[in-house]
Amino acid sequence: MFAFRLILASLRGLQTNLMRSLLATLGVIIGVTAVVSAMSILAGAEREIAQRFESMGADQIMVVPGSGGRGHRQARLDSLTADDAIAIREECPLIINTAAERSQPMQVKYLQKNMFATVMATTEAYQEINDYKVESGRFISREDNRATRKVCVLGHKIARELFGEVAPVGFRVKIKGIGFTVIGVMEKKGFLGMREVDSQVIVPLDTGLKRLFGFQFVGMITAQAGDQTKLDAAIQQVKRTLRGEHKIRAGSGDDFSIFTQEQAKERVADVTQIFEIVLYSIAGISLVVGGIGIMNIMLVSVTERTREIGVRIAVGARRMDIAAQFLIEAAVISMLGGALGVVVGMAFADLLEKVTRVLKTFTPPSAIVFALIMAGCVGIVSGLYPAVRASRLDPVEALRYE
Numbered sequence: 171m172f173a174f175r176l177i178l179a180s181l182r183g184l185q186t187n188l189m190r191s192l193l194a195t196l197g198v199i200i201g202v203t204a205v206v207s208a209m210s211i212l213a214g215a216e217r218e219i220a221q222r223f224e225s226m227g228a229d230q231i232m233v234v235p236g237s238g239g240r241g242h243r244q245a246r247l248d249s250l251t252a253d254d255a256i257a258i259r260e261e262c263p264l265i266i267n268t269a270a271e272r273s274q275p276m277q278v279k280y281l282q283k284n285m286f287a288t289v290m291a292t293t294e295a296y297q298e299i300n301d302y303k304v305e306s307g308r309f310i311s312r313e314d315n316r317a318t319r320k321v322c323v324l325g326h327k328i329a330r331e332l333f334g335e336v337a338p339v340g341f342r343v344k345i346k347g348i349g350f351t352v353i354g355v356m357e358k359k360g361f362l363g364m365r366e367v368d369s370q371v372i373v374p375l376d377t378g379l380k381r382l383f384g385f386q387f388v389g390m391i392t393a394q395a396g397d398q399t400k401l402d403a404a405i406q407q408v409k410r411t412l413r414g415e416h417k418i419r420a421g422s423g424d425d426f427s428i429f430t431q432e433q434a435k436e437r438v439a440d441v442t443q444i445f446e447i448v449l450y451s452i453a454g455i456s457l458v459v460g461g462i463g464i465m466n467i468m469l470v471s472v473t474e475r476t477r478e479i480g481v482r483i484a485v486g487a488r489r490m491d492i493a494a495q496f497l498i499e500a501a502v503i504s505m506l507g508g509a510l511g512v513v514v515g516m517a518f519a520d521l522l523e524k525v526t527r528v529l530k531t532f533t534p535p536s537a538i539v540f541a542l543i544m545a546g547c548v549g550i551v552s553g554l555y556p557a558v559r560a561s562r563l564d565p566v567e568a569l570r571y572e
Contacts, residue, residue: 194467195507197460198548202511202541203518204456208449209537210519212442214530219438222361229398230299231265231405232434233258233391233412234427248387249425252375254415255293255391261411264404266396269295270375270388278371279344280332287328288370289345291378299394300362307339307354314353315374318381322350326358327368345371346382363434401430457544460507461552468500468556479563493561500553501546508545512538 235249255270273290296302297309305326314321322343329338338352350373359367379385395404405428412426429437472479479492519531 194464194503195510197463198457198504198507198545199460199511199514201453201457201460201548202508202545203515204453205450205541205544206512206515206533206537207518207522208453209540210516210531210533211522211529212446212449213534213537214519214523214532215445216442217532218530219364219442220435222363228431229395229401230431231393231395231401231408232429233393233408234389234429235387235425236427248385249416250388250391251386252293252379252388254412255388255393257415258391258393258408258411262393262404262407264395264397264400264407265393267295267299267394269293269299269392270390271296271392272375272378272383272385272387272389273365273370274383276346276371276382278328278332280338280341283332285328285331287325288365289373289378289382290370291373291375291383293375296372296392299392302359302362302367303357304354305357306337307352309354310372310374315376318377319374320348320350320377320381321353321374323354323356323372324352325356325368325370325372327366328371329355343371345373348381405430457548460504461548464500464503464549464552465556467503468496468553469559471499472496472556472560475560476563479560483563489561492563493557496557496560497550497553500556501549504545504549504552505542508542511545512541515541 233250233254250270252270255268258265259268269292271290271292273288275286276289278285278287278289292310293315294310294312297304304323307323309323310321313319322345324332324338324343332338332343333341338355341352342349343352344350350371356367356372361367373382375388379388393404393408395401397404408428409424413424416425418424482492483489516533519533523529523531
């Protein structure tokens with residue numbers, strides 16, 4: 171009952187200077203908004219990345235040019251060829267399929283419609299490895315690749331943007347000024363890993379390397395393991411095969427890097443962790459500024475209510491009661507700012523998603539709880555010094571205060 175009266179006394183104290191109390195919450199509102207927005211952006215990004223990686227098969231092994239170590243081989247981006255993919259498929263018993271690929275943004279044109287898209291040159295195995303189905307027409311074949319035919323398969327999104335509701339199979343588009351016949355349209359897939367496949371154009375590997383890119387080297391080789399439980403052994407087979415193909419001496423570093431879905435997730439997690447540190451640091455600074463604002467307001471309040479404090483002590487109030495009242499006032503200001511900050515933060519995160527159309531935000535319940543706890547802690551810590559100062563006032567000097 172006494173505690174309830176103490177809370178009511180604190181609320182009446184805040185109500186007396188309502189505008190000043192609301193202004194004191196402003197710093198906490200900004201800080202909590204920053205915390206909730208940062209956590210929403212990061213949680214949404216992590217969930218989006220996880221979903222994208224889940225679209226990749228857990229049995230896939232990705233090989234890219236360049237070494238992850240130090241030395242002159244690290245900068246090499248011309249170490250993988252289509253023949254390497256064939257060698258991996260033929261010489262690695264644990265590998266059942268491989269697909270070499272190279273991609274690059276290029277201009278794609280149909281009549282008066284002109285746009286940039288990711289043009290990817292690959293083999294017929296790409297479809298099977300990624301379980302990526304054709305919606306209409308057909309996928310590129312081995313014969314298309316051998317004959318370096320100028321044919322292409324459109325992603326679902328780019329097909330709609332170039333042709334609308336018209337079936338594009340049989341029509342010709344120009345890629346880098348060269349005419350390609352559309353032989354198929356892929357299903358709506360969204361993402362495969364970090365690549366938006368709905369916005370890409372697929373051409374035969376040899377056609378792309380010779381006619382579009384002017385390179386004989388590929389950007390990545392995807393190998394499919396027959397048994398996920400033997401993924402590490404499959405990686406070792408791939409590594410031995412490539413070192414043999416590239417004639418790398420014992421003790422020398424690789425001129426390629428190998429990673430799996432899990433390893434790719436770990437690499438992305440390392441990057442997101444850096445963003446977490448940066449965003450949380452900014453949010454933390456905002457909360458500290460808000461706490462300083464509350465402390466200043468509470469110190470002013472202690473000074474203005476010095477006579478009131480003296481009267482209360484004179485009629486029997488304990489110093490602990492005085493300190494508790496000011497602590498409660500600081501906590502109420504902070505929690506009010508925290509609640510408003512959560513609402514503003516969630517609204518701001520939703521606005522960012524709608525405006526950017528790139529960010530995918532998600533506000534987990536844990537973020538709301540964390541933000542409110544942080545707001546409460548800031549209020550208590552900020553109100554601690556003013557509360558102690560108020561409780562230590564000399565009642566005689568306080569009653570004389572004008």
